[in-house]
Amino acid sequence: MKQLHFKPALLSLVVVTILTGLLLGVRLTQAGTGLTITGASPDVLWKIAGAALFIFLYNLLRDYIEAVRGKLPAKPSMPLSLSKLSDIVALRRLFWCFIIAAAIVFPFFANRGAIDLATLVLIYVMLGLGLNIVVGLAGLLDLGYVGFYAVGAYSTALLGMYFQIGFWPGLVAAGALAALFGFLLGFPVLRLRGDYLAIVTLGFGEIIRILLNNMTWLTNGPNGIGNIEKPTLFGLEFSRRASEGAQTFHEFFGIAFNTNHRVMFLYLLALLLVLATLFVINRLLRMPLGRAWEAMREDEIACRALGLNPTAIKLTAFTIGATFAGFAGSFFAARQGFISPESFTFIESAIILAIVVLGGMGSQLGVILAAIVMTVLPELAREFNEYRMLLFGLLMVLMMIWRPQGLLPMKRPHLELRT
């Protein structure tokens, strides 16, 4: 039945008039004892009238418009092959290449603050990817992940302080030491699961922090360690003047000194570490070990019945997860130049865990997205300083209600059997 919708049309006319009026800046302001309308130039009023008339007529004649539209030729339907674009491997590769290329050229166009923030995001991406192994794949809830991050950071700092070991060997040492700690923590928690595991790991994270705080003779306690050696590019330093027996970047290439060079270098270094992490984890996922982690998460008893050694599999998950935290920690220490136990509180663990959960357990793209959200949003929300944690909590609650599987849940790999 075609008919004129008079009442809804009138209603929308009123709503549009009021809303556009407000939006275009028509205000009632107090002038003396009375009120005057400001911002209502004839130009603005014409626009409001036009919009209102349009919406009034559209609603009034809705049925007739629909009828005319129905007679128009239909849109060509999209071929099925196009709608499954995301399944095509080559296109997905292209997508990743594009993302990586964009990430590489980013620092050459962005300002210093943005690059700094991006570097921070990359550190969290690395941490998120590492924790994702333990929590997302192996299903072991680890609340003390920041402990390994601290081990990595302090290894680099202490080795530099006591033995004058530079960033690169320090990075390797940090990874190895964090792996060792992951292995050691793995032993006592092998029999635990769920809540009990979470509590023990939480305790472990706190133990590390408190030890760092109290072993003043070694770690300088709450005063922290400063003057940590900056990363170098094949021995080229990023400072104004070279230290003894070294050369600086700008001298070597004969360009003017610019403090931005160092920021850009740090960003690219972090990017390199993240790409390496992504590569390793991607391969791990499709390796027997990665599958065994997931199987362990799904059903440990079935795993044992099938001849999988649960001890070895859980230990590797803890160890490899911790290694990535160690690398991230080492980079963090070198970037900041100063670390103290303050940087490794429980809230850091919580944020990393939130990144994993928000992104979608086991999903790598999800973790990257979530790391961006979790790092950039607090920066943008600086104005709401006091309410930041409130917003943060609200975000988590809403996520858990509407999308408990995370932003981008993990996709199962498709395996081709017999072509």
Next chain:
Amino acid sequence: MSQPLLEVSGLTMRFGGLLAVNGVNLTVNKGQVVSMIGPNGAGKTTVFNCLTGFYAPTDGKILFHGEEIQGLPGFKISRKGMIRTFQHVRLFKEMTVVENLLVAQHRHLNTNFVAGLLKTPAYRRAEKEALERAAYWLEKVDLLPFANRTASTLAYGQQRRLEIARCMVTQPTLLMLDEPAAGLNPKETDDLKALISDLRDNHEITVLLIEHDMKLVMSISDHIVVINQGCPLAAGTPDEIRQNPAVIKAYLGEE
């Protein structure tokens, strides 16, 4: 007669004051289908759990291939070729069907960390063989079209078949099925019977079965062991069991 594949003598399992299994003896010869029957709570599954290393038996001896295995951890026993299913389906639910089969072949694969990172030829070959074996068994249990579906989306009967396929890809010698026909419809039970016969006749698999479906047990078994309240009650061929007055009284019901 050569050495039996599995020889259990005086198996006893005590949980505190509860004597769940008391002196069970069991001999399984190669290429046989042996069934274990008994009323609910008789201790059949406990026997299974002792054999496969989920419980360490309080007393008794378990010889598998002439080797004592009692008290070994479960994963070591299953690596010797004794593999089991569970009373309730235990699949890796969030993983795909074919991934379930790949996980089961873990110890046959190249698990070297570096080899996997670099995808060496040896690693690729092992993965390819595993995929082929998975495809072979999926075809056998009619699940090939579902290879890339998540295991939890399969129907119940399909899940049970997948569980058997997952055992078979580990290349076992002794397959232990804990109530495989529970919850299956008559047609699916017939298919299961055909599958078990096929495993015994064409794949040199020995099967140890716990089952309540008497029709299935009687038609397929070479040997039946009856357990009642943790104690062995009778053992023999299906015909002998059918005639045994004690079994009739305890389990099949008096006429």
